[in-house]
Amino acid sequence: EKGGFPHYMLKEIYEQPWVLENTLGGRLSEERGEAELGLELDPLSVDRVHLIACGTAAYAGWYGKYLLEGLAKLPADWEVASEYRYRDPVVDGRTLAVAISQSGETIDTLEALREARRKGARALGVVNAKGSSITREVEEVLYIHAGPEIGVASTKAYTAMLAAMALLALWFARARGVLPLEEARTLIREMKKLPRLVEEALEKRPIVAHIAEKYHQAQDFLFLGRHVQAPTAYEGALKLKEISYIHAEAYPAGEMKHGPIALIDEHLPVVVLATKGPLYEKTLSNIQEVRARGGKVIAIATEGDEEIRKLAQDVVYVPEVHPLLSPIVSVVPLQLLAYEVAVLLGRDVDQPRNLAKSVTVE
Ligand code: M6R
Numbered sequence: 378e379k380g381g382f383p384h385y386m387l388k389e390i391y392e393q394p395w396v397l398e399n400t401l402g403g404r405l406s407e408e409r410g411e412a413e414l415g416l417e418l419d420p421l422s423v424d425r426v427h428l429i430a431c432g433t434a435a436y437a438g439w440y441g442k443y444l445l446e447g448l449a450k451l452p453a454d455w456e457v458a459s460e461y462r463y464r465d466p467v468v469d470g471r472t473l474a475v476a477i478s479q480s481g482e483t484i485d486t487l488e489a490l491r492e493a494r495r496k497g498a499r500a501l502g503v504v505n506a507k508g509s510s511i512t513r514e515v516e517e518v519l520y521i522h523a524g525p526e527i528g529v530a531s532t533k534a535y536t537a538m539l540a541a542m543a544l545l546a547l548w549f550a551r552a553r554g555v556l557p558l559e560e561a562r563t564l565i566r567e568m569k570k571l572p573r574l575v576e577e578a579l580e581k582r583p584i585v586a587h588i589a590e591k592y593h594q595a596q597d598f599l600f601l602g603r604h605v606q607a608p609t610a611y612e613g614a615l616k617l618k619e620i621s622y623i624h625a626e627a628y629p630a631g632e633m634k635h636g637p638i639a640l641i642d643e644h645l646p647v648v649v650l651a652t653k654g655p656l657y658e659k660t661l662s663n664i665q666e667v668r669a670r671g672g673k674v675i676a677i678a679t680e681g682d683e684e685i686r687k688l689a690q691d692v693v694y695v696p697e698v699h700p701l702l703s704p705i706v707s708v709v710p711l712q713l714l715a716y717e718v719a720v721l722l723g724r725d726v727d728q729p730r731n732l733a734k735s736v737t738v739e
Pocket residue numbers: 431432433434477478479480481482483486529530531532619732734735736
């Protein structure tokens with residue numbers, strides 16, 4: 378049932394190209410420049426969005442915030458559901474609560490959603506599991522269609538959630554009249570390339586395996602990224618901790634100088650998301666700061682970027698894509714890194730200690 382793979386996690390990592398076809402398939406019209414989501418919700422009845430989720434799904438929500446604000450000019454906030462449900466959030470009838478969940482059964486997410494609804498919010502689920510509890514408590518569901526995910530560490534559901542966030546942001550952006558047709562078409566063409574580009578990213582596994590070999594004895598890892606790649610950094614760190622039990626922290630790269638830079642020495646591998654985009658140059662400066670303190674830099678960079686080779690000890694190249702979509706491609710080597718390190722350390726990849734696939738208790 379693992380399709381010839383030694384672990385479900387690896388199988389699910391490799392399923393991502395077709396998962397993205399499923400998530401995006403039939404939902405994009407290049408000619409009209411539209412995302413066709415079949416939702417009854419009136420996009421113009423929404424003034425702000427609250428993205429609520431846990432763990433990996435919460436990082437998809439963080440990414441969603443950047444896209445909803447950047448593309449659709451729609452105020453959006455993301456928050457872990459366990460905080461949202463107890464902090465008395467300000468919500469009204471023009472707030473859309475978006476509950477993001479692979480299982481659709483996470484109790485904190487369900488309770489946060491109920492709290493938003495009690496206060497009058499509209500509710501949309503971005504969910505994988507058909508007919509799950511969350512899907513029964515929202516007005517509408519945007520299914521991510523990732524297929525069953527068995528590995529406790531979420532991989533394919535994450536990339537599918539990111540793709541769903543891009544669909545939702547495009548849908549709002551066009552309805553709100555803030556994204557010109559040509560720009561929408563460009564974005565759609567790029568979205569359609571994602572399955573193939575993720576396939577290419579998967580081919581980097583031997584390079585990632587070599588990096589894992591080099592660093593799997595490290596006590597700690599730091600992950601850095603900016604803008605849409607900040608959630609990617611957090612997701613990379615979470616994957617590594619979950620399945621390898623190595624301590625890993627993530628920071629938005631610009632925050633490094635406010636504290637975490639004190640951690641850097643020659644024993645610390647630092648994974649930097651340094652793909653091409655508006656903050657590329659600033660990310661290079663962050664890499665220089667790490668290098669000046671002896672840190673070991675593993676860069677995830679855009680294919681063809683020669684400059685980065687001079688700065689980083691190790692580089693994993695990923696194919697070029699629209700900067701707003703780069704997390705969907707860049708997270709792949711981070712999933713593989715966590716996997717390879719965990720295997721080298723002899724960990725139970727699919728059933729890591731202390732974790733359950735869905736967290737239905739508080
Ligand atoms: O089923 P959900 O998407 O609601 O699960 C949320 C988290 O529990 C989940 O993403 C968890 O963080 C994973 N183990 C991450 O790999």
